[in-house]
Amino acid sequence: xxxxxxxxxxxxxxxxxxxxxxxxxxxxxxxxxxxxxxxxxxxxxxxxxxxxxxxxxxxxxxxxxxxxxxxxxxxxxxxxxxxxxxxxxxxxxxxxxxxxxxxxxxxxxxxxxxxxxxxxxxxxxxxxxxxxxxxxxxxxxxxxxxxxxxxxxxxxxxxxxxxxxxxxxxxxxxxxxxxxxxxxxxxxxxxxxxxxxxxxxxxxxxxxxxxxxxxxxxxxxxxxxxxxxxxxxxxxxxxxxxxxxxxxxxxxxxxxxxxxxxxxxxxxxxxxxxxxxxx
Amino acid sequence: xxxxxxxxxxxxxxxxxxxxxxxxxxxxxxxxxxxxxxxxxxxxxxxxxxxxxxxxxxxxxxxxxxxxxxxxxxxxxxxxxxxxxxxxxxxxxxxxxxxxxxxxxxxxxxxxxxxxxxxxxxxxxxxxxxxxxxxxxxxxxxxxxxxxxxxxxxxxxxxxxxxxxxxxxxxxxxxxxxxxxxxxxxxxxxxxxxxxxxxxxxxxxxxxxxxxxxxxxxxxxxxxxxxxxxxxxxxxxxxxxxxxxxxxxxxxxxxxxxxxxxxxxxxxxxxxxxxxxxxxxxxx
Amino acid sequence: xxxxxxxxxxxxxxxxxxxxxxxxxxxxxxxxxxxxxxxxxxxxxxxxxxxxxxxxxxxxxxxxxxxxxxxxxxxxxxxxxxxxxxxxxxxxxxxxxxxxxxxxxxxxxxxxxxxxxxxxxxxxxxxxxxxxxxxxxxxxxxxxxxxxxxxxxxxxxxxxxxxxxxxxxxxxxxxxxxxxxxxxxxxxxxxxxxxxxxxxxxxxxxxxxxxxxxxxxxxxxxxxxxxxxxxxxxxxxxxxxxxxxxxxxxxxxxxxxxxxxxxxxxxxxxxxxxxxxxxxxxxxxxxxxxxxxxxxxxxxxxxxxxxxxxxxxxxxxxxxxxxxxxxxxxxxxxxxxxxxxx
Numbered sequence: 001x002x003x004x005x006x007x008x009x010x011x012x013x014x015x016x017x018x019x020x021x022x023x024x025x026x027x028x029x030x031x032x033x034x035x036x037x038x039x040x041x042x043x044x045x046x047x048x049x050x051x052x053x054x055x056x057x058x059x060x061x062x063x064x065x066x067x068x069x070x071x072x073x074x075x076x077x078x079x080x081x082x083x084x085x086x087x088x089x090x091x092x093x094x095x096x097x098x099x100x101x102x103x104x105x106x107x108x109x110x111x112x113x114x115x116x117x118x119x120x121x122x123x124x125x126x127x128x129x130x131x132x133x134x135x136x137x138x139x140x141x142x143x144x145x146x147x148x149x150x151x152x153x154x155x156x157x158x159x160x161x162x163x164x165x166x167x168x169x170x171x172x173x174x175x176x177x178x179x180x181x182x183x184x185x186x187x188x189x190x191x192x193x194x195x196x197x198x199x200x201x202x203x204x205x206x207x208x209x210x211x212x213x214x215x216x217x218x219x220x221x222x223x224x225x226x227x228x229x230x231x232x233x234x235x236x237x238x239x240x241x242x243x244x245x246x247x248x249x250x251x252x253x254x255x256x257x258x259x260x261x262x263x264x265x266x267x268x269x270x271x272x273x274x275x276x277x278x279x
Numbered sequence: 280x281x282x283x284x285x286x287x288x289x290x291x292x293x294x295x296x297x298x299x300x301x302x303x304x305x306x307x308x309x310x311x312x313x314x315x316x317x318x319x320x321x322x323x324x325x326x327x328x329x330x331x332x333x334x335x336x337x338x339x340x341x342x343x344x345x346x347x348x349x350x351x352x353x354x355x356x357x358x359x360x361x362x363x364x365x366x367x368x369x370x371x372x373x374x375x376x377x378x379x380x381x382x383x384x385x386x387x388x389x390x391x392x393x394x395x396x397x398x399x400x401x402x403x404x405x406x407x408x409x410x411x412x413x414x415x416x417x418x419x420x421x422x423x424x425x426x427x428x429x430x431x432x433x434x435x436x437x438x439x440x441x442x443x444x445x446x447x448x449x450x451x452x453x454x455x456x457x458x459x460x461x462x463x464x465x466x467x468x469x470x471x472x473x474x475x476x477x478x479x480x481x482x483x484x485x486x487x488x489x490x491x492x493x494x495x496x497x498x499x500x501x502x503x504x505x506x507x508x509x510x511x512x513x514x515x516x517x518x519x520x521x522x523x524x525x526x527x528x529x530x531x532x533x534x535x536x537x538x539x540x541x542x543x544x545x546x547x548x549x550x551x552x553x554x555x556x557x558x559x560x561x562x563x
Numbered sequence: 564x565x566x567x568x569x570x571x572x573x574x575x576x577x578x579x580x581x582x583x584x585x586x587x588x589x590x591x592x593x594x595x596x597x598x599x600x601x602x603x604x605x606x607x608x609x610x611x612x613x614x615x616x617x618x619x620x621x622x623x624x625x626x627x628x629x630x631x632x633x634x635x636x637x638x639x640x641x642x643x644x645x646x647x648x649x650x651x652x653x654x655x656x657x658x659x660x661x662x663x664x665x666x667x668x669x670x671x672x673x674x675x676x677x678x679x680x681x682x683x684x685x686x687x688x689x690x691x692x693x694x695x696x697x698x699x700x701x702x703x704x705x706x707x708x709x710x711x712x713x714x715x716x717x718x719x720x721x722x723x724x725x726x727x728x729x730x731x732x733x734x735x736x737x738x739x740x741x742x743x744x745x746x747x748x749x750x751x752x753x754x755x756x757x758x759x760x761x762x763x764x765x766x767x768x769x770x771x772x773x774x775x776x777x778x779x780x781x782x783x784x785x786x787x788x789x790x791x792x793x794x795x796x797x798x799x800x801x802x803x804x805x806x807x808x809x810x811x812x813x814x815x816x817x818x819x820x821x822x823x824x825x826x827x828x829x830x831x832x833x834x835x836x837x838x839x840x841x842x843x844x845x846x847x848x849x850x851x852x853x854x855x856x857x858x859x860x861x862x863x864x865x866x867x868x869x870x871x872x873x874x875x876x877x878x879x880x881x882x883x884x885x886x887x888x889x890x891x892x893x894x895x896x897x898x899x900x901x902x903x904x905x
Contacts, residue, residue, distance in 0.1 A: 054443070082443055094312065094436055095486075096493035104433045107444040113426045140491060156440075286830060288857050401823045404857040471823065512826060519692065519827035 005032045006068065007164050007196035008053060013062035015045070015052060022048050026062070028215055032163075035190045035197045037207045040217030046200045047085055049217065050168050053198075054082055066164065078108055081157030085168040085200075088149035092141050098152050099124055099137045105156045127159035128152075131185050147178020151185060158189070165189065167199045171206070179203065183210050283516050291405040292512050292522070295413050299466055300478060300504035302420040306459055307479040307504075308486075308497050312435035317370045318355065319476035322460055323467035324377035325351035331384035341468070348464035351377060352456045400471040402508075402522050403515070409469045416465050420458055427451060432493060470523070477527035478504050481534055488537035489544070503533040596757045599642055601650035601659065603875050604736040605676060607886045608746050609649050612767045613753055616760045620645075625877040634658055643668045647756055649749055652677040655733035655873075674752040676745035682731040688805035689812040690793075695831040734871055738803040739779040742886065743772050778890055782808050785894055789901040795836060795864075796845045797855050800871040810897075815854055824854055836862045843900035845869035848876075867896045 006029045013026040022045040030036045040046050051057040053064055055071040064071040067079060091101065102124040103116050109123070110116050116124075128134050131151040141149050150170055157165065165186075171179045187210045189195045201207045208214060283289050310318055329347025333340035351373050358369035405413075424431070430451045433441040442448045466475040486499030511526035596617040600606035606621040613619060620641065623632045642648060643666060650659050652675035663673055735741040750768040754761040786792065792810040794801065799814035815832055816824045836844070836858070844864045846855035852866060859866045870889045 056439075056443075078445075082440075084437075084439060087437065087440070091436060094493075095490050095496040096432070096436065097491070100432070100493050101436065104429070104436055105440065105444050107429065107433060107441070107446055110429065112430070115429070138491070160444075282830075286833060286861060288829060288833075288861050289826060292826070401854065403824065403826045403829055404854040406853065406856065407860075515826035516830060517827060519825045521823050521825050523823050 006030065007032045007034065007066070008198060009063070009065040009068075010049075010053065011063045011065075013049070013052060013064065014060045015048060015057070016060055017048075023052070023059075026217075030196060030198060030213065032067075032196055033190070033194050034213050035187070035211040036199065036213040036215060037204060037211040038198065038200045038215045038217060039202070039204045044217045046217055047168055050082075050166060050198075050200055054080065054166065078160055079163045081160060081162030081165045083150075083153050083157055083165075083167040083170055085172070087153045088141075088146065089173070091153070092149060094141055097138050097140055098128060098133060098144075098155070101141070101152060102127055102156045102159050105159055109160070123159050123161075124155075127155040130158055130189065131155045132181070145178065146174040147181055150174055150178070150182055154182070154185065162195065164196045164198065167197070169200055169202065171201055171203045179206055183207065186210065283513065288403055288405070289512070289516060291410055292403045293509070295405050295410060295469065296402055296508040296512055296526075297505060298413055298417040299470060299475075300508045301501055302417040302424075302462060303466065303475060303478045304482050304500040304504040305424045305497060306420065306455075306462060307483040308493075308500050309431050309435050309455065310459065310479055311483045311487075314366045315355065315370050316480045317367070317374055317476075318352070318459060319463055319479040320472070321355070321370050321374035321377055322348050322351055322463035323472035323475060324374060324381055326377075326464045326467055328377055328380035328384055329464075331381060331388055334388045335384060344468065345461065345464045347377075348460040349457060352460040356452060356456050400466075400468050402470040402474060402512070402526075405469060412465055413469060416462060420462060423454065423458060427454065431455065473523045474508075474526050477530050478507065481527075481530040482507065485530070485534040485537040488534070488541040499537075503530060503537070507533060596647060596753065597645045598647045598649065598753075599645045601648075601656045602873055604742070604745075604872055604886060605649045605651055605749075608676075608736075608742070608749050608771075609647075611771050611885075612746055612750050612764055614763060614767050616757065616763060617647075617753065623874060625875055625880055627874055632658075634662055638662075639665065642666050642671065645671055647672050647674065647752055649674045649676060649752070651675075651733060651735065651745075653680075653682050653731045653733040653735060672752055672756050674748055676748045677733070677735045677741075679748065680735050680741050680744055682735070683802050683806065684730055685732045685802070686799055686814075687732060687802045688810070689799045689802065689814050690835070692828065692831055695813070695835050732799070732802040734800045734873065735803055736872065736886070737801055738807040739775040739782070739890070740807065741803055743775045746771055746775070774887060778887065779807070782894055785898050786810070786901070789898075791839060792901060793835075793839055793841055794845055794869070794897065794900065795832060795841055795843070795858070796869060797847055797850055797852075800847060800873070801869070804893075815858065829854075829858065832858060833861050836864060841900075843867050843896070845896070845900070847871050848874070865900075867900065869893055869896055 008030040010026055010028050013023055014021070015023040026049065038046055038049070048057065052059045053066070053071070055064070058072065094101070099121070103110075103120060106116065106120050106123060110120055125134070125137065128137055131154050133148060133151055133155060136144060136148065136152075141152065144152065154165075154167075154170070167186075170182060174182070183206060186197055186199070190197050190210075197211075199207065199211070204214065284293070310316065326344040326348045329343035329345070329350075330340040331343075332347065333343025354376075355369045355373050358372060359366045362368055430441070430446050433444065433446050434448055434451055434455075438448055438452075463475055463479075482500045482503035483496070485503045486496045490496035490499045507526050507530040511520075511522055511529050514520050514525050514529075515522040596613065598609050598613060598617045598619045599622055600609045600619055601622050603621065603623070603625075606619055609617065609619045622634065622638055639662070642662070645668065648663070648666075648671055650656050650673075652659070655677075656662075736745060746768055750764050753764045757764075786808045792808075793813055794805075794810055795813045795815065797815045799812055801810070801812045804810060805812050813832060813835060815828065835841070841862075842864055844855045844859045844862075844866050846852040846866060846868060848868060848870050855866050858864065870893055872886060872889050875884065875889075
């Protein structure tokens with residue numbers, strides 16, 4: 001049997017901020033081609049975990065590998081695309097066209113002190129096409145809806161043709177239709193381009209129908225094992241496929257009986273909604 | 280030749296005004312998006328405390344001004360890093376340090392006339408040395424801006440994303456900071472602090488009302504800065520208004536004109552606004 | 564941390580430096596009349612009249628532009644302990660009224676030396692924009708604008724200059740006749756406050772009154788020889804001198820010493836200089852010479868200093884310069900600017 005290639009491997013991560021432990025003993029793997037959703041309570045360290053995976057924050061201990069390579073000390077992130085939390089909001093007033101914004105992420109490909117050429121423009125256009133924003137090439141974020149802005153952020157990352165796509169709460173603050181559009185686009189990228197997708201979300205009810213792996217981060221513990229039937233997977237259409245790896249919810253009983261985890265799932269949903277309510 | 284250009288002081292004023300408008304508007308676009316709009320005032324006040332320190336400790340006050348400006352701008356960068364969520368506070372803090380220090384130190388300068396002579400800058404009283412200094416400065420600023428356009432754009436869009444894409448964010452920020460500090464310290468001394476602080480921000484604010492892309496934002500900023508400067512000098516020449524104040528007022532007028540233009544445009548071109556995408560549009 | 568450390572270092576050094584230089588003459592002594600003078604001319608006159616019997620302190624420190632200076636609480640304290648406070652008035656010390664009303668010192672005698680003088684409005688004997696336009700050469704030929712300027716004296720309240728000083732030109736001492744009056748007022752105050760030495764004060768006054776008469780005569784004889792007597796100055800501080808000796812000042816800016824000039828005014832002055840073959844642009848001490856230099860460069864003029872004597876630098880005081888030496892310097896500068904080269 002040939003060894004399984006993992007897109008992301010996380011082993012025994014510990015991280016504390018101001019002496020307060022945020023993450024402890026986190027271990028999981030995400031296979032190449034997965035569509036993984038990371039869920040968890042507010043403050044459970046989801047965004048921190050993402051930043052550690054990306055190498056933006058150094059963990060106190062533990063090993064992170066992306067495509068088999070150690071993250072620490074790595075400076076080439078071209079294989080990984082990252083859409084940060086609220087990134088669509090942060091650019092909503094920025095006076096630049098969609099094309100200009102997407103071109104900016106081709107920095108490495110264009111090279112320092114040079115201007116983008118025809119080739120780069122084509123790459124930007126392709127990325128905008130992938131997310132369905134071809135007609136918005138010359139538009140600015142102020143002229144777009146929240147969902148369109150979010151897809152623009154996605155296009156920016158896709159232009160670099162990443163193998164792994166990491167998104168932090170991409171569905172927050174946009175309406176139902178826009179969430180569906182975004183997830184459709186992500187699903188297509190996942191299926192046709194075989195891009196691994198890792199996504200932090202509150203909106204597990206929607207995401208679960210696209211993802212083949214759900215990781216639950218709660219009470220600062222995080223484990224990986226085979227998914228017992230019935231957990232969160234009831235929301236998933238492919239629940240009999242054995243590609244699912246475990247989720248351990250610390251606030252669920254060790255037995256992982258379906259009701260409590262379903263409750264936990266409910267809990268997450270209500271978090272997501274309440275947060276949207278605040279926005 | 281119009282009467283205005285028969286006087287060499289006006290020729291110099293126009294050359295310096297146009298060149299500085301170009302450079303300051305370019306820097307301004309980045310400054311505004313880095314949320315450092317007050318940096319013009321902060322740095323020009325800091326440069327005054329540098330003049331005071333220079334006079335007190337007996338070294339060249341211009342050197343003191345440039346030094347204080349560089350120091351202050353590096354302070355801003357440092358505080359920005361400490362308080363990433365309140366980046367505008369960094370400039371405000373440095374502004375009060377600059378004003379306070381200049382106020383306190385000026386009380387100790389024995390010969391206040393020296394201090395006054397550094398306080399004062401007027402666009403219609405440009406010495407030949409200042410003219411050459413401004414030409415050199417603007418050439419450097421424009422060259423660096425052109426070379427680093429892509430990097431500066433990305434950093435203004437998002438420092439985090441820029442860093443992830445491999446932009447040397449720290450180096451670019453450092454170069455930009457030094458460039459801004461140099462421009463402010465030289466411009467404050469030659470054309471006055473009022474002109475620099477208003478040209479750095481207000482034309483950009485006006486440009487953002489009507490521009491349709493980042494490139495056109497820069498062009499409009501330069502345009503508004505040029506209009507303010509050229510009209511300000513012309514009005515000053517023909518009807519005797521103070522040039523510095525006139526330039527500042529005209530740039531604000533440009534802003535309001537741009538706001539009105541924007542609202543008129545959105546009223547008359549509602550139909551050109553995009554319809555929301557339907558889900559089926561998405562399937563490539 | 565480094566910033567705080569360096570700040571503390573700078574502050575303490577500055578404090579030490581300043582404490583050495585701010586109040587050099589403040590000694591507690593025996594029986595001398597303690598006098599505080601607001602600005603340099605008052606200080607100089609008080610020392611000349613008082614001689615060895617008074618101890619004069621200058622309130623506005625050497626080197627400070629007196630218009631923009633403000634008293635500190637330390638200055639208030641020294642006024643509480645003084646016997647006589649001499650100030651110029653006529654709007655020179657904008658802060659004086661507040662200061663005097665705040666003082667509780669009952670024995671303090673306050674002298675406003677310009678009280679009995681005939682004050683002129685700011686901008687008197689100066690050519691404003693209207694006077695500089697068009698028929699300059701004509702005005703130059705028949706000396707009409709002298710009268711014109713004199714008539715401005717009355718109706719000048721509505722002019723558009725910056726009135727830093729309020730409505731009067733405070734630089735009264737620039738006429739030696741006025742200076743004599745001011746010395747007389749100081750002398751009277753000293754005699755009243757210290758009758759024991761009244762005779763000495765009177766003698767001193769007589770001595771300097773004679774010197775002022777001589778200075779006046781010198782000015783008259785030197786300046787009467789010229790018929791074109793325009794002086795291009797950076798702010799209109801020389802009205803009393805102009806009135807006395809038939810000069811006309813052409814101020815680049817208004818009365819405010821450090822305001823920015825406007826481009827139109829600059830052009831008019833440049834045209835005026837060219838039309839009238841003026842050879843010198845004056846700038847005043849303690850103000851920025853940059854504008855004067857720009858105009859000089861434009862017209863090929865020479866830049867010279869004309870001292871309004873409102874404030875001296877420490878170096879000038881140490882050099883032994885005083886009212887008389889500076890007035891003589893001014894006369895040299897004026898005659899040099901008028902004497903035609905050919």
